[in-house]
Amino acid sequence: DAGITQSPRHKVTETGTPVTLRCHQTENHRYMYWYRQDPGHGLRLIHYSYGVKDTDKGEVSDGYSVSRSKTEDFLLTLESATSSQTSVYFCAISGDARDTQYFGPGTRLTVL
């Protein structure tokens, strides 16, 4: 299995609070991605990174920001959580843009 961990694995928070999810990899892969998965919408890309300090927006980036200060860590921040951000969040990594993406175990976030 690809060395990807996500923390926390579960979180319950209240509307309006900031939340940071962490993705950590031990594979030294260049590309990292954040997705959310919701019933009826499948997996959707939030943000991605193609190198340290190189990030860009995905399909559903509103309300989210990211940072990547070192190769192994990719942080996703919900600046002011809303109930619509209740979801399962997956991090993925890839060594090359054409290659397979390997997914982390996911974080289940509930915003009350």
Added chain:
Amino acid sequence: QKEVEQNSGPLSVPEGAIASLNCTYSDRGSQSFFWYRQYSGKSPELIMSIYSNGDKEDGRFTAQLNKASQYVSLLIRDSQPSDSATYLCAVTSAGGTSYGKLTFGQGTILTVHP
């Protein structure tokens, strides 16, 4: 907007039968195609990747790609109850500034009954 469509499910097949999963995509520039399997409450795991037209076989799984028809499929032979899961088709247009961004289909739920 780039779209990936999968055949509507759920799909139910008897044990030992062939399960056929289909996917069409809208972006003609797409270059990499993936099938992931996802068990309930788990993360997606790669089943097959395919990059060129034709068939690619791996054990009981065969992926088929037809870029002219913008169509990719997954066949599962000798289906087993352990194959029961959601199957996700994913497409990326590598090169340029795509950075390997995946577009996923909605998924097809497969149930293999004994």
